[in-house]
Amino acid sequence: MQSLKQLGLFWKWKTGEERQWLEETLVHWFDAPCSLFSSGREALLALLRNLPIDHGSEILIQGFTCVALPNAIHAAGFTPVFSEIDPATLNIDLEALEGKIHSRTKAIIVQHTFGIVADTEALRSICDKHGLLLIEDCAHVLPDVTGPKRIGKHADFLMLSFGRDKAASGISGGAIISKDEVVTNLLRTEVQNASELPFFTIKRLLLYPLVYASTKPLYGIGIGKALLLLASKCGALVPVISQKEKTGYQSTEIHRMPSALCALVRWEFKRFHSLNNHRRTLTKIYKDAAEHHNWNVPAGVDTHLPLQKFPLLVQDADDIRKKLKRYNAHLDDGWTGASVCPRSVSQEAAGYIPGSCPKAERLATQLLTLPTHPTISIKQAHQLIGILAKII
Numbered sequence: 001m002q003s004l005k006q007l008g009l010f011w012k013w014k015t016g017e018e019r020q021w022l023e024e025t026l027v028h029w030f031d032a033p034c035s036l037f038s039s040g041r042e043a044l045l046a047l048l049r050n051l052p053i054d055h056g057s058e059i060l061i062q063g064f065t066c067v068a069l070p071n072a073i074h075a076a077g078f079t080p081v082f083s084e085i086d087p088a089t090l091n092i093d094l095e096a097l098e099g100k101i102h103s104r105t106k107a108i109i110v111q112h113t114f115g116i117v118a119d120t121e122a123l124r125s126i127c128d129k130h131g132l133l134l135i136e137d138c139a140h141v142l143p144d145v146t147g148p149k150r151i152g153k154h155a156d157f158l159m160l161s162f163g164r165d166k167a168a169s170g171i172s173g174g175a176i177i178s179k180d181e182v183v184t185n186l187l188r189t190e191v192q193n194a195s196e197l198p199f200f201t202i203k204r205l206l207l208y209p210l211v212y213a214s215t216k217p218l219y220g221i222g223i224g225k226a227l228l229l230l231a232s233k234c235g236a237l238v239p240v241i242s243q244k245e246k247t248g249y250q251s252t253e254i255h256r257m258p259s260a261l262c263a264l265v266r267w268e269f270k271r272f273h274s275l276n277n278h279r280r281t282l283t284k285i286y287k288d289a290a291e292h293h294n295w296n297v298p299a300g301v302d303t304h305l306p307l308q309k310f311p312l313l314v315q316d317a318d319d320i321r322k323k324l325k326r327y328n329a330h331l332d333d334g335w336t337g338a339s340v341c342p343r344s345v346s347q348e349a350a351g352y353i354p355g356s357c358p359k360a361e362r363l364a365t366q367l368l369t370l371p372t373h374p375t376i377s378i379k380q381a382h383q384l385i386g387i388l389a390k391i392i
């Protein structure tokens, strides 16, 4: 296991050669300069605070999103403005978006929700028309050779995440690809001035796959989740979203991406096509099952996409999740029950005005996300479908 190997190489955790390898690989891949940070949200903060826009400017984001976005926008001194989604794609609705643009709007962040590719070409035209910057949040998808050509082509800046359930996981990590020379230089200075993550934090991050792998088999006898929670409570794991972040706070301190985590991403890139193909296979299996059982799937889901998770719409998603637990299937990944996810986040602190994106709010109550990640086998996907067929 790669994280176990990295745990043994502690003298290389911070500044080994893997960091340079990842940076060069991304520069080559996207054909533009790249800056690495210790998470996607830190990368976004570093980018936002170096944009040539005034304090207090508004940045448009979609109504169904992760709290990391509004938090980074607030931490950079701007105001997030939430715009309605298109329930067919779970991405920002272009018509509703135009209605939100006014003189204080300076940028749009577009998100490819769960890997469903947003129409960045149309967004580019909207940005050009109104003189806005376009930032593409690629946290949920990374293009591969056969992937959609639209990703990464039209934005001024790209944000990548190497978080633990992302397209290529380094457990934590993020990057900005910048096509603007001035901002690129400012980001270089950010990286130079950034701190290294403490040894203890890197150790806790590297431990995550080991703790997860050892508790997963125990889910069957009902103690796996409890043990994972206990490990979290004891501080053995770094939470995906901290309690402070749930109250709308993001620290303004920026860290470099540790070399040990870059090494994990390198390993993911080695098998990237097979990882994405596995996601495609599971996406097709779920889509075929949905057609067979007449389940409701957003129209924008197509089986060529390596989805980060598969969206299924039901009347009452919480009720289905509760029933699934009786079969020892745990589907709550945080992307449910609220417009700003996870639902334990203070919506007000995130800047979300309740009722402002009714389609996003409705979707959040109807959404079941089926797993497509590498640890889910085809057999497990079929088992999950079998259980769903009994209870939907």
Ligand SMILES: Cc1ncc(COP(=O)(O)O)c(C=O)c1O
Residues within 6 Å of the ligand: 039, 040, 041, 042, 065, 066, 068, 069, 111, 137, 139, 140, 160, 161, 162, 163, 172, 173, 174
């Ligand atoms: C759409 C989106 N953008 C940005 C982020 C932040 O990425 P990171 O977890 O690497 O900070 C997330 C995190 O899940 C996300 O879902």
